[in-house]
Amino acid sequence: xxxxxxxxxxxxxxxxxxxxxxxxxxxxxxxxxxxxxxxxxxxxxxxxxxxxxxxxxxxxxxxxxxxxxxxxxxxxxxxxxxxxxxxxxxxxxxxxxxxxxxxxxxxxxxxxxxxxxxxxxxxxxxxxxxxxxxxxxxxxxxxxxxxxxxxxxxxxxxxxxxxxxxxxxxxxxxxxxxxxxxxxxxxxxxxxxxxxxxxxxxxxxxxxxxxxxxxxxxxxxxxxxxxxxxxxxxxxxxxxxxxxxxxxxxxxxxxxxxxxxxxxxxxxxxxxxxxxxxxxxxxxxxxxxxxxxxxx
Numbered sequence: 341x342x343x344x345x346x347x348x349x350x351x352x353x354x355x356x357x358x359x360x361x362x363x364x365x366x367x368x369x370x371x372x373x374x375x376x377x378x379x380x381x382x383x384x385x386x387x388x389x390x391x392x393x394x395x396x397x398x399x400x401x402x403x404x405x406x407x408x409x410x411x412x413x414x415x416x417x418x419x420x421x422x423x424x425x426x427x428x429x430x431x432x433x434x435x436x437x438x439x440x441x442x443x444x445x446x447x448x449x450x451x452x453x454x455x456x457x458x459x460x461x462x463x464x465x466x467x468x469x470x471x472x473x474x475x476x477x478x479x480x481x482x483x484x485x486x487x488x489x490x491x492x493x494x495x496x497x498x499x500x501x502x503x504x505x506x507x508x509x510x511x512x513x514x515x516x517x518x519x520x521x522x523x524x525x526x527x528x529x530x531x532x533x534x535x536x537x538x539x540x541x542x543x544x545x546x547x548x549x550x551x552x553x554x555x556x557x558x559x560x561x562x563x564x565x566x567x568x569x570x571x572x573x574x575x576x577x578x579x580x581x582x583x584x585x586x587x588x589x590x591x592x593x594x595x596x597x598x599x600x601x602x603x604x605x606x607x608x609x610x611x612x613x614x615x616x617x618x619x620x621x622x623x624x625x626x627x628x629x630x631x632x633x634x635x636x
Contacts, residue, residue: 357412361386364405366440368393371424371433381416384409389433391421426523428462431504435519438469439508442515448475452485459487459521466490466522473508473515480513490520491528500526 354375362370369389376383388394395402402419409417427433434455441451452469459467466488474480491497501520508515522528 353412353414357384357409357414360408360412362436365394366436369424369427369433370436371427371430381418382414384414384417384419386419386421387424387430387433388421389424389427391423394421426462428459429464429502429521429523431502431519431521432506433504434459434521435504435506435517438471438519439506439515439517442471442508442517443510448483448515452483455519456485456487463524464488464521465524465526465528466520468520470518471515472518474510474513475515478512489522489528491522494529496526496528500528 357375358373361373365386365388368391371387371389373387374383374385376385386394393401394405396404402421406417406419409419424430424433438451438455441455442448448471452471456467456469467486468490469485470482471485472480472482475483491501500522502523504519504521506517508517
């Protein structure tokens, strides 16, 4: 029984360390802890949203954590802090943040939908949030917020679904928060991918055994084709040059006609001006003669 007791004691010690860590680092966004034994000691890795709050100024807080871990009977603890890359896909972190929001006075329905939309907008395949306790009165009840696809049975609940749990302490009582998330990279049993069919072995063999005669015929036909293609190219080039010459001549004729039209218009304007001037001179002479006659 000594071996069994040792295993039980180790698991109980790890559970106590996890619960204590969750309470100590809750303000930094606790997302989980990994405890592994090594020949040099015990490696403890904390996953948080804001590592700076865990490390502290000059590493003061992380040294304090390592000293307190020795009280749990852990030999030579080595604490390291890692930042969570995608916090929206960490169920433990989302449950902790939701519980803190409820403790600050958020209405449970507003908080549930806010975190649900945040997780789904990040690209999750599915999300389910459960808030249970005295939500609106003295009688406890459970409220669910669901979006996307969610699995509740079979092997995928262990391989594809991430589960996180936390507690919010309020004046009326305790509220339990449970978050289930299916990340975008999870493979569900109802998803499949259609692949292109592979070529049969017989087809591959026939393609490999093609006679070389066909290749020689093609090589012999190629020079004939090139000769045939060269002739129409020469004809096409001659036709193109003739069309260019015709277009140039047409442009010259159009320009000469335009010049003639401009000259005729200018001559007509000059004649009209001369006529108007002559008429004005005649009118003035008539006025002078009439004025002289009147004076006599």
